[in-house]
Amino acid sequence: MFSRNQELCHVKLLIMEITFCDDRVSQEKAKKHGHIHIDDVVEGAHLLQNEHIVVMHLSARHSHHEATKAMQKKLPADLFSRMTVLPNEMLF
16 A cells, blocks of 8 residues: 555655554455555555654544554554544544
């Protein structure tokens, strides 16, 4: 995913969705419906050189706390330290 969009890996501020953060929805099903799964980000983590990443559009299946904990557990510490995970309540 990130290898096709190299320019996004280098912008200072990247705003992206990570809709699904666990196996309740598979990576394949997320992709089929146009969403990003945490495993997509794990696979491309080495490419993300952004100074900061804002994550939004979490699935209603996840609480903000649950999604943040899942990202912290699955992502490299350096990448997670550059992220801000917005709760859905802030967006709607």
